[in-house]
Amino acid sequence: MTARIDTTVILGLGLIGGSLARALKARGFSARVIGHGHREASLARGVELGVIDDYTMDLNAALEGADVVVVATPTLVAAGMLERILPLYAGREEAMPVITDVASVKGNLQRAAQGAWGGRMPPRLVLGHPIAGSERSGVEASRADLFRNHRVILTPDADNEPAAVQLVRDMWLATGAEVVDMSVASHDAVLAATSHLPHMLAYALVDALAQSPASDDIFRFAAGGFRDFTRIASSDPVMWRDIAIANREAVLATIDQFSGHLAALRKAVDTQDAEGMLQTFSRAKAARDEFAAMLEARQRN
């Protein structure tokens, strides 16, 4: 099989960067995958596990000869990476590889890129976000099938070269993902509601219970529902700190909207408003059942 591209460079070889590297090699999309990061031990482990072919600790050497560069570090580090990389191609944009990312927030990266590129999006920078992952981190947790049957959101810009967008789209399609386009603002609002708010709630709930004087009993007698609701509180704290900082406005809006709903439910419990509670729980059950059916149908296809 002829690979679509010669060299993919992954900046930050963790769960997502490692899983993408594995998938691109397994599907023959990229002839070589090279890693770069700040921790040599995890890059060396990546070579040992066969996730990447080689690595370099030198960013300039990593960029040299890359066809596609994927920034796969925590969100705030990713913005800093773009601010370091983009000026290297000022006045010679034809030398720039196609650059993309996997970060959970897009607005801060768009701002960083525009700030480093005279107020416009660089033609070959195409922002993206795979909606797949887990509470685990690091290259050891990476899997070639992580993105299969999952969605990847791209936020192409009018300033993007169509060929660059197509290459990033083809890269994700090669992993078995479904690719959808969105605006940066819609992405950050939707993800604040569906991903960032649930993580904030899980962290807040577990932290509140852990600090309670009865925490030993609370955790000893917790059942499956507690486990299901709180799995994501085992996610990496640095990653989620970055997301909360980068998507501040949208996260605050969803927390405020949710707080209103919680206050209404509190009132219904306080006033023994049985009808109000039943309505809330029934609406939520119907919506959750519909979501579960949608997930099942997607798995079957």
Ligand SMILES: NC(=O)C1=CN([C@@H]2O[C@H](COP(=O)(O)OP(=O)(O)OC[C@H]3O[C@@H](n4cnc5c(N)ncnc54)[C@H](O)[C@@H]3O)[C@@H](O)[C@H]2O)C=CC1
């Ligand atoms: N974990 C998940 O489920 C998902 C995460 N994402 C996003 O993907 C990105 C990566 O997340 P994960 O792979 O889960 O994290 P991870 O912690 O497994 O990997 C992050 C990698 O970045 C490297 N790194 C950290 N700081 C660095 C620095 N200053 N310079 C160079 N490299 C640095 C780390 O050494 C590590 O290899 C994040 O932006 C996250 O928001 C997107 C979808 C799902």
Ligand SMILES: O=C(O)C(=O)Cc1ccc(O)cc1
């Ligand atoms: O562990 C889970 O269920 C997740 O929600 C994984 C996840 C984390 C961050 C993202 O930006 C996308 C997916």
